[in-house]
Structures are given as structure tokens and as C-alpha cells.
Amino acid sequence: MSSENACYSIGIDLGTTHCVLSYVDLQQSEREEVVQHVFAIAQLTNAGSIDEKLAFPSFLYLPHDSEFAEGDLALPWHSNNKLVAGELARTRGVSTPIRLVASAKSWLCHSGVDCRAQFLPLDAPEDEVTKVSPLEATIQYLNYLRAAWDYAHPSTPLSSQPLTITIPASFDPAARDLTIEAAHRAGLNQAILLEEPQAALYSWIQSSQGGWRKQVKVGDIILVIDMGGGTTDLSLIAVTEQAGDLVLNRVAVGDHILLGGDNMDLALAYVIKAKLAAEGKNLEPWQIQGLTQGCRVAKEQLLMNADLAAVPIVVPSRSSKLIGGSLRTELTREEVTNTLVNGFFPEVGIQEAPKSRPRTALTKISLPYAQDAGVTRHLAAFLVRQVQATAELNGFDPLINHQASFLHPTALLFNGGVFKSPALAERVQTVLNQWLTAEGAPPARVLQGVDLDLAVGRGAAYYGYVRQGNGVRIRGGLASAYYVGIEGAMPAVPGMEPPIEALCVAPFGMEEGTEADLPTQEFGLVVGESVRFRFFGSSVRRDDPVGTLLETWSDTELTELEEIEATLPADNYQVGEVVPVRLRAAVTEVGTLRLEAVPRSGDARWQVELNVRTREE
Amino acid sequence: MNQPVPSLLNRLQLAFKVLLDASFAARLQAPEATPVATSPAPEAPAPSRDIHSTDPAAALQLLGLLQQEARFVDFIEEDVTQFSDAEIGAAARVVHEGSRKVLHQHFSFAPVREENEDSRLTLAADFDASAIRLTGNVVGQPPFTGTLIHRGWRVTEVKLPKVVDGHELNVIAAAEVEL
Numbered sequence: 001m002s003s004e005n006a007c008y009s010i011g012i013d014l015g016t017t018h019c020v021l022s023y024v025d026l027q028q029s030e031r032e033e034v035v036q037h038v039f040a041i042a043q044l045t046n047a048g049s050i051d052e053k054l055a056f057p058s059f060l061y062l063p064h065d066s067e068f069a070e071g072d073l074a075l076p077w078h079s080n081n082k083l084v085a086g087e088l089a090r091t092r093g094v095s096t097p098i099r100l101v102a103s104a105k106s107w108l109c110h111s112g113v114d115c116r117a118q119f120l121p122l123d124a125p126e127d128e129v130t131k132v133s134p135l136e137a138t139i140q141y142l143n144y145l146r147a148a149w150d151y152a153h154p155s156t157p158l159s160s161q162p163l164t165i166t167i168p169a170s171f172d173p174a175a176r177d178l179t180i181e182a183a184h185r186a187g188l189n190q191a192i193l194l195e196e197p198q199a200a201l202y203s204w205i206q207s208s209q210g211g212w213r214k215q216v217k218v219g220d221i222i223l224v225i226d227m228g229g230g231t232t233d234l235s236l237i238a239v240t241e242q243a244g245d246l247v248l249n250r251v252a253v254g255d256h257i258l259l260g261g262d263n264m265d266l267a268l269a270y271v272i273k274a275k276l277a278a279e280g281k282n283l284e285p286w287q288i289q290g291l292t293q294g295c296r297v298a299k300e301q302l303l304m305n306a307d308l309a310a311v312p313i314v315v316p317s318r319s320s321k322l323i324g325g326s327l328r329t330e331l332t333r334e335e336v337t338n339t340l341v342n343g344f345f346p347e348v349g350i351q352e353a354p355k356s357r358p359r360t361a362l363t364k365i366s367l368p369y370a371q372d373a374g375v376t377r378h379l380a381a382f383l384v385r386q387v388q389a390t391a392e393l394n395g396f397d398p399l400i401n402h403q404a405s406f407l408h409p410t411a412l413l414f415n416g417g418v419f420k421s422p423a424l425a426e427r428v429q430t431v432l433n434q435w436l437t438a439e440g441a442p443p444a445r446v447l448q449g450v451d452l453d454l455a456v457g458r459g460a461a462y463y464g465y466v467r468q469g470n471g472v473r474i475r476g477g478l479a480s481a482y483y484v485g486i487e488g489a490m491p492a493v494p495g496m497e498p499p500i501e502a503l504c505v506a507p508f509g510m511e512e513g514t515e516a517d518l519p520t521q522e523f524g525l526v527v528g529e530s531v532r533f534r535f536f537g538s539s540v541r542r543d544d545p546v547g548t549l550l551e552t553w554s555d556t557e558l559t560e561l562e563e564i565e566a567t568l569p570a571d572n573y574q575v576g577e578v579v580p581v582r583l584r585a586a587v588t589e590v591g592t593l594r595l596e597a598v599p600r601s602g603d604a605r606w607q608v609e610l611n612v613r614t615r616e617e
Numbered sequence: 618m619n620q621p622v623p624s625l626l627n628r629l630q631l632a633f634k635v636l637l638d639a640s641f642a643a644r645l646q647a648p649e650a651t652p653v654a655t656s657p658a659p660e661a662p663a664p665s666r667d668i669h670s671t672d673p674a675a676a677l678q679l680l681g682l683l684q685q686e687a688r689f690v691d692f693i694e695e696d697v698t699q700f701s702d703a704e705i706g707a708a709a710r711v712v713h714e715g716s717r718k719v720l721h722q723h724f725s726f727a728p729v730r731e732e733n734e735d736s737r738l739t740l741a742a743d744f745d746a747s748a749i750r751l752t753g754n755v756v757g758q759p760p761f762t763g764t765l766i767h768r769g770w771r772v773t774e775v776k777l778p779k780v781v782d783g784h785e786l787n788v789i790a791a792a793e794v795e796l
Contacts, residue, residue, distance in 0.1 A: 046685065047791075048784025049678070052776075074781040095793075297714065316711045318793065322691040323700050328707035 008153075009162045009468075011199070011460025012145060014138070014179070016105045017229030017262065018055040020457030021145055023161075024465045031470060032210040036461060038454055041148050043086035047072035053087060054454065056145065060101035060137055061089035062121070062129050077151040085144050094289050098124050103230055104137035106367050109168070109175040109256050111562045115611065122366070135178055142186035159187050162467070164460040168233045169195035169253035169479065172537065172561050173593035174610040180592050192464075193591035197224035197235035198250055198474050199459030200415035204450045205472065206462040213246055215447065216411060218395045221251075222447065223409035225379070225428065226456070227416040232257040232375060234382050236407065237474060238390045248472060249393060252386040252407075252539065253479040257378055259370040261418040264340055267373070268295035271339050272313065272329055283315075287327065290315040298331040299340065303421030309333050345427040346374050350406050350435040353381050376431045383407050383435075385540055385556065392542070408441040415455050475511075481541050482506040482593065483550065483558065484583055485534030486521070502536050502558060504548040506585035506593060515586040518598060519547040522582055523566075525597060528575035530567040535610075537561050546585075565609040566597045572604060583608065674786055678777055681789035682723065687715025690789065723776050729769030738765055 008023040025035040040052035047068055061084035068084075075081045084092065093100030101120045108115055118131040132140070142165075149158045165188075167179055176193055183191035194202075201224055205212045216222065220239040226232070234254030240247045269292040273283050283291065294313035301311050310332040317325025354372035372378070383406040390396040390407065412429060419425045425446070433443040451458065466473055483502035506516050525531055536558045544550075550558070566581075573579055581597040588594055595608035683689035692712045697705055720726075729748050732738050740749065742759040748769065751761065780786065 042779075045778055046681075048781040048786075049681075049778040050781070051778035069785070071781050071783050076779070312707070312710060314707045314710050316688055316708075320691045321695065322688045322711065323695050323697065323704055323708040326708050326711065328703075 006161050007156045009164070009461050009464030010149075010158060011164045011166070011194075011457050011462070011464060012142070013166050013196070013199070013454075013457035013460060014105065014141065015058055015228055015456070016103055016231055016260070018057045019141055019145060020055055020454055021149065022454065022457040022461040024461045026465065026468070029465060029470070034206055034209075034462065034465065036206070036458060038457065039149060039152070041086070041145065042076060042151070043144075043148070044073060044075070044084070044088035046088060046091075048074075050076065051087075056086045056141070056148075057090040058102075058104065058141055059089035059093055060085050060104075060132065060140055061092045061096075062099045062101065062124070062132070063092070064099070064128075075147075077147050083140065083144070085140060095286070097121070099129060101132060101137050103367060104134040104141075106230055106258055107134035108138065108178050109171050110367060111172075115178055135182055138179065138182040139185045142182055142188060146186055146188065159190070161190075162464040163188055163191045164194050164199075164464045165191050166194050166196045166199045166456050166460045168231055168256065169197050169235045169250075170231075170233055170256035171195075172256075173482070174562055176592045177610050180590055192589065194460050194463050195233075195235065195250070195253065195476070196228075196456050197226045197233055197253070197413075197415070198237075198476065199456045199463065200224055200226055200450055201237060201248070201413060201459065201474065202462050202466065203455035203459035204413055204447055206458065207449045207451075216246065218246065220410045221390060221396075221407065222411045222413055223383075223432075223444070224413045224415065225419075227375070227414075227418040228260050229262045229417070230258060230260040232259050232370075232378065234379065236386060236389055236409065238393055238396065240393050240395050246472065248474040250474050250476040250479065251389040251393070252382075254378070254382045255539075257370045257375075258367055259344075259373060259375065259378075261416065263369075263373065264344060264418065265292050265296045265299065267339050267343065268292075268299055268331065268336070271335050272331060275335075276327075276329060281327070283327075286318060287315050295331060299336055300421060302331065302333055302336045303340075303423040306423075341423060341427050344373050345376050345424060345431065347427075347431055347434070348374065348376050348380060350380050350384060350438070352377050354378050376428065379428070379432070380406070380435070383409070388540070388542065404439055404441070406435065406439075408436055408439065409444050410442070411447050412444050413447045413450070415450060415452060417453055420452055477509040477511045478506060478587060478593070479508075480537040480539045481508040481544050482585065483536040483538070484564070485536065486523075486549075499551075500534065502550040502553065503583075504541075504544040504546055504550075505583050505595065506587075507545055508538075508542040510585070510587045512587050512591055513589045516584060517546045518582045518584050520582075521547065521549070522580040522600070523597075524578045525566055525568045525581050527568045527573040527577045527579055528570045530565050532563045532565050533608075535561045535564045562610070564595060566606060567609070568597070568606055572602070581606075674780065675777060677786040677789060678780065679719075679723075681786065682719045682778075683716055684790045686719050687712045689716060723778075724772050725774035725776075727771050727773050729771050730765055732765050732768070734765050734768055736765055737762060 007026055009026055010021065010023045013020040021039040021041060023037055023039060028035040038054050040054055041056045042050055042052050043056060045051040048071065063084055073081045073084060089100065093102065098121060104120065107113060107120070113119070115134045118133045118136070120132055120134060120137060121129070124131055146158045165179060165183060167176060171179070179193065180191065201222065208215065216239050218239055218241045222237040222239070224235045224237065235250055236252040238249045238251045240249060269288055272291055272295065273288060276283060291313065294315060298311040298313050302308050310330045312328060312330045315327040316322060319325055354370070354374065354377045356371045370378070386407045387404060409432065412432065414425050429444065429446060436443055465471070481504055483504050485500045486503050487498045487500055503519060503521055505519060510516060538558045540557055568579060579599050581599050584596050584598050586594045586596070593610070595610065597606040597608055680690065684691070688711055692708055730738070740759060740761045744759065748771070751763070753763070
């Protein structure tokens with residue numbers, strides 16, 4: 001990206017609950033002296049009222065024709081605007097949830113739905129509301145940010161500035177592809193991807209103004225815990241040395257956990273609801289909304305101030321009779337401690353795995369929320385699974401690793417609004433240090449200095465600056481190895497699925513901008529017909545080279561992803577002809593995985609489609 | 618900026634008056650030429666100042682914000698005599714929390730004086746009478762020494778939302794009808 005009017009490196013935190021846009025002034029920044037801002041995004045905050053806010057709530061509201069008066073939705077750059085997004089969408093959605101599109105991002109990584117299908121809002125009546133797809137919603141958010149930026153910066157439009165968009169580290173290749181597709185369809189063809197925990201670490205590096213080199217040393221393992229409104233994202237970053245310089249290596253990322261701060265507020269609201277029900281007061285659905293909001297404020301006060309025993313909560317009436325009609329209750333320290341501190345961050349042993357209930361056979365389409373709210377259990381499982389994550393890095397004592405039952409982090413970086421409550425961050429640190437002490441390891445220290453709400457957006461903008469050679473880059477690469485399923489040659493046995501073998505096509509740690517070797521195994525593709533393959537990822541099999549064929553594996557080793565699809569167009573071949581091809585993987589500069597079908601001879605290449613989710617014929 | 622400065626419009630009016638009316642110009646020159654005198658000169662008729670009513674738009678906007686976030690109008694318009702202090706207190710929390718949010722979001726405040734309240738301070742001759750009000754035994758000549766009773770508030774920044782042209786600001790809270 002070297003456009004002549006590239007003045008800023010822009011970072012977009014495309015969050016589940018809200019977006020943040022930050023930018024580094026490339027001309028005024030020099031080395032570690034970085035001039036950086038967070039863009040105040042103009043948005044409707046009420047009908048006819050436009051305000052600038054640092055956060056843009058990731059919501060769309062699909063209004064009824066008669067809901068807004070003429071001109072109520074006008075934007076500075078679009079007087080005939082009909083789209084309700086951001087703050088106004090969020091507040092309208094509270095009273096009319098059937099028209100609210102929320103959590104589009106979580107759907108992008110949901111296996112089992114087609115993200116191009118128009119099904120949001122889920123509960124909207126089909127004949128009344130023109131639904132949108134998760135992909136379309138994502139495009140709308142990016143379009144909006146682009147228009148708001150361009151209006152404020154007409155001479156440096158967003159499409160001509162280097163742009164980094166953040167995604168959860170746990171996003172699978174298909175979800176990464178969809179995010180890039182959304183950026184392209186919003187006219188942002190230059191966008192590259194960055195994992196959110198890495199962005200948080202970049203922000204920490206930037207805010208230390210060079211001081212980070214004194215705060216970490218070779219052999220450190222930094223655990224980044226990023227807990228947003230809707231998701232929890234874990235990453236491990238190891239510090240090594242090369243030619244006298246510190247090097248940061250992202251060695252592992254956690255599973256996609258749909259569990260965040262919003263779940264906590266809701267959990268408290270239900271505790272209070274049960275308490276009120278015991279007193280004979282039953283709440284209406286709209287009161288639950290008010291209660292959730294009240295709990296959020298009260299929770300923060302209780303967790304911030306250890307001297308408070310209880311904080312009153314008032315659920316305002318909806319009518320103009322405020323004094324008589326409001327409901328008063330209180331949230332006690334005990335309730336917060338039991339529900340949040342012990343409920344979401346229980347003191348558990350390192351071997352305790354997250355509990356999962358078997359899903360009922362007939363499930364309504366919904367987001368796969370984490371079944372176990374115990375964040376510490378998810379953390380324990382992650383560290384145990386990744387015990388070997390640093391085994392091959394220089395500067396890490398393999399002896400320690402062999403006796404350890406889990407990977408021992410030495411430093412902790414918190415990110416996300418949840419950790420504004422010091423009690424929750426302290427609990428995570430306490431539990432982690434209990435595990436470490438039990439294995440004779442020193443306690444982990446906490447790295448300070450990031451803005452918990454804005455760090456991801458800021459880190460993304462800073463990353464664009466770093467890519468131009470102005471600072472240390474975190475080495476990442478694929479955090480999983482990828483495998484294609486091959487049906488083994490075996491006589492069919494009635495009632496039994498044919499055995500399947502997994503062929504490694506993309507090894508762990510493949511760097512951006514590189515291609516994998518061609519495996520020797522060939523597949524016969526029928527020209528003109530699409531063929532689906534089962535597709536697997538593994539975040540623990542670090543040593544499988546391309547071509548490795550696994551006959552058996554445990555559930556914890558390989559995770560099945562959405563099927564992938566190869567179609568050979570009949571350009572150079574006869575329809576119906578069988579062409580032997582091999583599958584080659586590449587990681588693009590942008591940060592997405594690309595799979596190509598390569599025939600035995602000739603230069604033709606066919607892209608293998610990663611996003612074929614349940615588009616059943 | 619301690620002396621009140623005439624607005625641009627006032628200055629323009631003044632300029633035209635001076636140009637067109639020689640005797641007014643002569644009158645004007647005398648007091649302007651002498652620096653702030655210790656003995657008051659005979660009052661010259663002050664140039665007429667434009668007194669105008671303010672635009673209600675911003676006031677309506679602020680009222681709207683206070684109503685939405687803090688139920689301000691609901692609270693003030695309700696008859697409090699029939700309720701207990703506990704009931705009023707519960708509602709007051711809604712008003713307090715919401716009003717605070719509105720104030721902090723849309724205004725930046727700073728105290729007029731940084732000193733602690735109840736401390737003694739001395740005001741020089743050129744103190745800004747529009748920012749400091751003298752009370753009590755107001756006699757003699759500056760410098761004045763007295764006790765700071767209230768630090769004062771100064772709004773340093775106003776960030777009110779922009780309004781779409783033609784939007785009905787008088788409706789500070791729309792009636793709600795649930796279907």
C-alpha cells in the first residue's frame with residue numbers, strides 16, 4: 001500500500017457489540033513516537049439527532065415504514081438515509097427486539113449456518129421484515145464507518161489508507177474469508193486481518209513507548225485474555241531473541257468461546273429477578289432490560305469499591321409516573337461474588353475441563369453460546385492442551401515443560417471492558433498463580449497500561465504502522481494445522497460410516513504470504529461437478545508436515561470444520577471427465593487461508609471454496 | 618479576555634455610527650482615550666447594546682437529553698407530596714445517574730477558582746466581575762481579600778448533538794404506544 005494520499009494507518013475493531021476506529025498519523029509519527037487518535041464516529045443517537053462517539057454499536061435496526069418521520073434519519077453525508085445503525089439501532093432494539101440485528105460477528109464463525117442467507121433478526125416475522133445475512137450486516141457496519149470517515153476526511157478517503165481489521169484469534173479460515181469479503185464489498189480492498197489478542201498486545205507495546213523491552217525478557221510467555229461483550233479470546237505469546245533483539249511469537253490461540261461481559265450482566269439480572277419473584281414481584285420483559293442495565297452499573301460499583309456492601313438498583317417505570325411506578329431493589333456484594341466472581345471465574349484445579357451438556361436433538365437455530373460459564377475452566381483446558389506450545393522455541397527450558405501438566409505463562413495481559421472490575425482480573429490472576437505455584441513455577445505478573453475498551457482498535461492502527469518497518473512485529477502464522485478428510489478404501493459395511501483419514505494440507509505456523517508444499521496424494525475431481533471434502537483443524541498437532549495422513553485421532557486433537565467445496569469448470573476439460581488434482585494451501589498476505597486444486601499438468605488452478613456452510617441443494 | 622469585548626455585530630454597528638455621525642465619534646473618543654481612571658469620569662451614555670432572546674433549540678435539546686437519560690421532566694412534574702422519602706429517593710437515583718451521564722457527555726466543566734473553598738484569597742484590580750461575584754461587606758477599592766465560599770463552575774466545552782434540519786425539537790419525549 002503506497003498510495004500517495006496514504007496519511008494514516010487505520011485500525012478497525014469490528015467487535016461483536018461495538019466497533020472502534022483508530023488511526024496513526026504516518027507523517028507525524030517517528031519510530032516509537034506515535035501520533036495516534038481514536039475517531040469519534042458521527043451517528044444517530046436519537047431520531048433527528050447526531051452525535052459523535054468513540055464506539056459504534058454493532059447493531060442494525062430494520063424499522064417499520066411508519067416508525068420514523070421524514071428526515072429523522074438524515075446523516076451529514078446522506079440526507080435520504082434509511083439505515084438505522086449504531087447507537088440509535090441499539091436503543092431502538094431494546095424496546096423492539098424483533099427488528100434488531102445483533103451479534104452478526106458471532107454468526108460468521110457459526111458452523112451450520114450459511115452466512116450469506118438472510119435470516120437476521122432471527123425472531124422477525126418473515127412477511128414484515130426484510131431480513132439480512134450476517135455477511136450483509138458486516139458489510140453495512142464497514143460501509144458506515146467508511147462513509148463517516150470519508151465525510152470527516154474528504155482528502156484522505158478510507159479506501160486509500162492502509163487498513164487493518166481485527167478478528168478473534170479463534171476465527172476459522174471460513175470466517176476470516178467472510179470478513180475479508182465484507183471488506184471488499186464495502187470497497188475496502190486493501191484491508192488486512194489481525195487477531196484481537198495480538199492487537200491488544202500491540203497496543204500495550206505502543207503505549208509503553210519502547211519501555212516494553214524492559215518489562216519482558218527472553219523466556220517469557222504472555223497470556224492474553226481478551227473478554228469482550230460477547231466472546232472470550234485467548235492467546236499465548238512467547239518471547240525469544242534473535243540477533244540481540246526480542247522477538248514475539250504467537251504460539252497458540254484458544255477455541256471460539258461465546259461468553260462475555262453481556263452474559264454477566266444478564267446473569268445478575270436473573271439473580272435479582274429470582275429475588276424479586278420470591279418477594280412476590282414478577283417482572284415484565286421490559287423490566288428485565290432495565291434491570292440488566294442497572295446491574296451493569298451496580299456491579300461495576302461493587303467490584304470497584306470493596307467497602308460497599310450493597311448498591312441500590314432502580315428499574316424506572318415506563319410511564320411518566322417515575323416516582324410511584326419505579327421498582328427498587330438492591331444488588332449485594334454476596335450476590336456479585338457468588339454470581340460473577342465464583343460463577344464466571346471459579347477457583348478450579350488445572351485439570352478441570354469445561355462441562356458440556358449434550359445438546360438436545362431438536363435445537364432451534366441459535367448461537368452456540370458456551371455451555372460452561374466458568375472462564376477459568378476454559379482457561380485451564382487451553383493451557384493443558386497447549387503444554388507443548390513452546391517446546392520448539394529457543395530459550396525455553398524443555399525440562400520444565402516436560403514435568404508440567406500445563407503451559408506456564410509468566411505474564412498476563414487483560415483486555416476488554418469486563419476487566420475494568422479489578423476484582424475479576426485479580427481472581428483470574430489468583431487462580432492462575434495457584435496452578436503455577438502447585439507446579440513450583442513462579443507467579444505470573446500483570447502487564448499494565450492498555451485502554452481496556454480501545455486497545456484492539458488502537459493496536460490494529462499501530463500494526464499498520466509497524467508493518468511499514470517502524471517496530472517489532474509479532475510472529476504469527478497459522479495457529480492450526482489443516483486437514484482434508486479422505487475416505488479410506490475399505491469394503492462398505494452396512495450401518496457403518498466408511499473410515500476417514502485426515503490428510504494434512506497446511507502445516508501449523510505457516511506464515512503469511514507463503515505457500516505450502518504440494519502433498520503427493522491426488523483426488524479425482526469430476527469436471528463440472530462440485531465435490532465436497534470434510535475439513536479439519538488442529539491447534540495442537542504442530543509437527544505434521546504437508547502430506548501427513550492420520551488414520552485415527554482423538555476428539556481433542558482435531559476439530560471438524562465446515563466442509564469445503566471444489567468445482568472444476570469445464571474450460572479446458574470435457575464435462576464428466578475425471579481430473580486428478582492435488583490440494584495446495586497458501587496463507588495470503590491479508591491473513592486468510594487459500595486452498596487450490598492443482599491438476600497434474602498445466603497451469604490451471606481452481607480455488608477451493610471454504611464457505612459452503614449448509615447450502616444444501 | 619477579562620474585559621467584555623463587543624461582538625462583531627456590535628463593533629460593525631459602532632463603526633458605521635462613528636462614520637456617519639461626527640458628534641457621536643467625538644463623544645466616543647473622549648472616554649476611550651483615557652485609561653481606566655481612578656476618579657470616575659462623568660458617565661457618557663454607553664453605546665446601545667443589542668439585547669436578544671437566545672435560540673431555544675439548544676435548550677430543548679438539553680431538556681430532551683435529560684428526559685431521555687434521566688427522566689428529568691417526569692420527575693420534576695410529578696407531585697412529590699404524596700410519596701415517602703424512600704420512594705422519592707429511589708426515583709432520584711434514576712435522575713441523578715442519568716443527569717450525570719448527560720452532563721459529563723455533553724459538557725466539560727472546570728471550577729472558576731482552583732483554591733479550596735473556605736480559603737482566603739485576594740482579588741487584583743482587574744478581576745473578572747462576570748466570573749467572580751463579590752458578596753457581604755463590599756466596600757473600598759481592590760485588591761479585595763475575602764473567603765472563597767463557592768469555587769464556581771465554568772463550562773469549558775459544549776458538545777451537543779447535531780440536529781437534522783426540520784426535526785421537531787419541541788417533542789422532548791415521544792409518546793410510546795406498544796403494539
